Amino acid sequence: MSTLGEGPGAEQRMRLMREKALGFFAVITASLSHEINNVVAIIGELSGLLDDLLAGTEKGRPLDQEKVKTISERIAKNVKKGEQIIKRLNRFAHSADEPVKDFDLRELLEQVTTIAQRLATLKGVSLEAELPEVSLPIRSNPFSMQQAIVGCIELAFSGSRRNDKITLTFGKEDAGAKITVTGPTHDGSEASQSMLSFLALLMRDLGGTMEASPAGNDTQSLMLHLPKSIERPAN
Amino acid sequence: MDQMRVLLVDDEEELVSTLKERLALRGIEADAVLTGADALDRVQTNEYDVIVLDVKMPGVDGLEVMRKIRKLRPRVQIILLTGRGSEKESEIGIREGAFDYLVKPTDIEELVKKMKEAAGGSS
Known part of the structure; x- marks a missing residue:
């Protein structure tokens, strides 16, 4: 790669x-x-x-x-x-101390959800997370991972109206983990398109991929597929 | 001057209730609401001399609330409350007619002084 x-x-x-x-x-x-x-x-x-x-x-x-x-x-x-x-x-x-380190993905998801909560509140939308119950050791870049998750949430913000809901879910995959952010479809603006391209780049840097799929009327899911381990910073 | 009529608008319930209590100890009875929508409701049915308005509230642009209030009650004086680093929004507010702004955490005596100055100007 x-x-x-x-x-x-x-x-x-x-x-x-x-x-x-x-x-x-x-x-x-x-x-x-x-x-x-x-x-x-x-x-x-x-x-x-x-x-x-x-x-x-x-x-x-x-x-x-x-x-x-x-x-x-x-x-x-x-x-x-x-x-x-x-x-x-x-x-x-x-989290920005080292480009790659071992950490608990559950803790990171908990942390990033709490941090993003205020951003959601200011937007007038609710943010709910279904977090894993057990710890999930992972070797990756925690800073970039938070950046990718918040980026997906911000994309949902761009198309959101007051009282909309954004959910963050987690799933295990053979190769690692999948984090899904489901919320309002982004507004299609230049800024959102640029954010989508950037997120794809960021996921590549994390050794993973991102995919977007419709999840209902005016709703979409952004899925981040993350490998269980990256051995070194990709860049 | 008659009793000053004051409305406090801030989404931090604990902050606004404590502020209300401290103002009461200084002889100033204030109404308090937690959202911009509630502030607009109050303004429609009540006359205020001074409104102390938080610039950053959930799901609402404080400056937009200020514009709507001023449309409904052009004579009301508005003091904006802002967090550190958000002074720019308050400066826009002043250009659009706010009386002044204070940075949180505020000093109660400074707030009372500003409120009296503002109410003096509105009468």
Whole structure:
């Protein structure tokens, strides 16, 4: 199999891969940092409310201890939520550490679905995932794999209307795994066509393939076929 | 000036309810809604002096909500709430008539100050 870094147009392909990877990294880190910002804003308001209540006692207002306890619990809950988002951000950042590594595909699918959830919410669509129950060791490029999955989800976004549904399912194949993103058919725009071509390129880099098939009225399935193992970065 | 009539619009339920409570402790009674659609419903049936509007809400463009509100109630003053890095959208909002914008997390005293300035301008 020829690699992306060889043959005619290799330099252009490699530049495209780098640009798209950087763009994807930017979108995801921006999204996660927005989530963190929201949590910080909530904690800030809750601690501000505690200050307000304490300031009120100086003016003779009685302190409602039950209320203070509730606010304190809400702060703790949001701190935990913030920790989880930071953990996801950290995992995502480290997924780009090595071009190929051993990892659990189930964990990766869980992570990418949670990350994409906010993007879906902002679009006003729901994202549901049927994840495997057992761990699935795989040797591949986790960063590119997330990029491919989110790319399929973004294609579905392009044709989506409010309250549409996107589902992500997983299946085992002899040679590896199949990830299917089913949702609204993409809008056919130049950007979507370009994304489709890019995804095909990305899947080639992952040693796999992508196919699209209609799944009903205005709905399509994008299937990513991934090998169980790639021994080295394809490029 | 009479009691300021305020509407808070933000999809973060916990943020908006806490903000509402803190404003109440400062003598400002505010209504709060979680979606742009609910904000438009409220605006149709209620008069507000100031609307504090989150720019990024699920499934809706905050600026589009602002445009619709301004069409319904041209005199209402709108303060946009934005996340860090989304200031560009708020600057567009100001060009289109928003009173000002604040970056989350906001300082309550700063918000109250802006709300009073805005309400003063609308009366």
